[in-house]
Amino acid sequence: MTKISDVADLAAMGRSDLVTLWQQLFDQPAPAMLSQPFLRRFIAFEMQSRCHGGLPRQVKATLEKGSERKPGPTCPALKPGGRLLREWNGVTHIVDVTEDGFTWNSRSFRSLSAIARKITGAHWSGPRFFGSPARGLNEPAP
Template sequence: MNQRRRQEAAQPAPTIPKIPATQVLSRLVALQTATAAELKDQWRALFGKEPPPFNRPYLVSRLAYRIQELAYGGLRPETRARLEALGEQLDGGNVVLRRIRADSRPLPGTRLVREYDGVQHVVTVRADDFEYEGRPYRSLSAIARHITGTRWNGWVFFGLRQPGASA
């Protein structure tokens, strides 16, 4: 276990506030105009951990779900168990594989935007690859190499990982 995880495990679980049902609509509307910093602050308050490095639409959609979950309740245990069973069918019950996929790769449909040399570059995440300029690419590194003409870690180039961070 790395040092960061040991520190997180040693800290008491944060208290997540229950949200009154009367506040749900106003909070959902407020998400649409919130700044990135405000969204990240809300993530910390509602999830009790640091927000992931994904784009704005991802944060807004997950925060919207979380607000409703805290107001109306989450999935029933039977539903959670059924989803777990379906997940095991897809990945053979390999929890490590499931976590790697869930934690590292943006959801299909996510658009990654990067400005480089004054030009905005947009990549769409697809189920099994990435699309850039109408062409499929197997990796973000290949796209970064196409854009810059030099070798790049694609995850770093598009801001999904900090330089030097492990996978």
């Protein structure tokens, strides 16, 4: 059994020792893709939490309340027939919402992000690039 007395001891531990310690602390295997620095930080937090009593009750209550809320949609539901307008570098770009995705410059796309990337030359979130629902994303095309 790996026994350490101080969080500082974690710095000298290799991956196999960290994985063994994780198993001992959490009674389950460590996730395979975690880096050694992340394993050290996570284990250090757990050790300190157990030694000093963990998070204050009020913080735990706040976290529990937050977990009860359902997350809102991250992308507005766009309906076929809708039209998105965006001006970029002095050019107005018009995107039509179709059953299969989107049409821009007479070409079909499956995502708004692909269109935003073509327009800007950089990776953008398509919904963010074209605006929010408050700006009329769901208005039908005239």
